[in-house]
Amino acid sequence: MHAEVDKDTCIGCGLCPTLCEEVFEMDDDGKAVAKAEPSSDDIIAKAKDAEVSCPVNAITVE
Template identity: 40%
Template sequence: MDIHIDEDTCIGAGQCALTAPEVFTQDDDGYSTVRPGKEDGGGSALVREAARACPVGAVRVTERVG
């Protein structure tokens, strides 16, 4: 899976980091980021739930093709 955070949409609500803290964190400005090395979701079953929890839809999870 691939995880993308739309930086222009993110408001820093932190729902993704609360839902899947092993994959998401917040930067110094309070905006969500994917933890280094976890760009593929790190096997977390909570990544999709974290994307659904984002109040502005800034987190997108897609399946890798190929």
């Protein structure tokens, strides 16, 4: 499983690390970044929740 944040699209709302801190964090530029690959079923589900919850569709989890 791979997670990615499109930093050109990200608005830095901070929702993704709130929903899945194991995979996402806020970078120094104020935008989100995927810091790890989701591995367990629980973390994959949380990462996918962050993907569908992103207000600007900047997250891809595949």
